Amino acid sequence: MTAIGTAATTATVWTAVCRTDDLPRERGVAALVGGRAVALFRTYDDEWYALDNRCPYAHASVLARGIVGTRGDVPFVASPMLKQPFGLRDGVCLDDPDVRVATFPVRVVDGAVHIGVDPQPS
Structure with missing residues (x-):
């Protein structure tokens, strides 16, 4: 098992999203x-x-369609609408460190990719 991203809490709920x-x-x-x-x-x-899939600049759920690359040793995704780059490790905008998107832990178990989220309050 490989876990990447933000540390999971004991309340984290893991959801299988796809196969590698x-x-x-x-x-x-x-x-x-x-x-x-x-x-x-x-x-x-x-x-x-x-x-989080929502771009804070474009106010649209589009980050999954962005361009994945690196700046130095920092992996990032560039928003497809306005091109702001967000670090994949911490969600911080590389051009404006005051802006960030939420990150979620990821793990790979037996070829299945899981994303962990904390339950939302009712």
């Missing part, structure tokens, strides 16, 4: 996980990350 073979390298896919629109990304070196 379902998502090509340097791509993203959107998934509804625990009632949240989440963007799952696979980097060129097979690291997995999950961010």
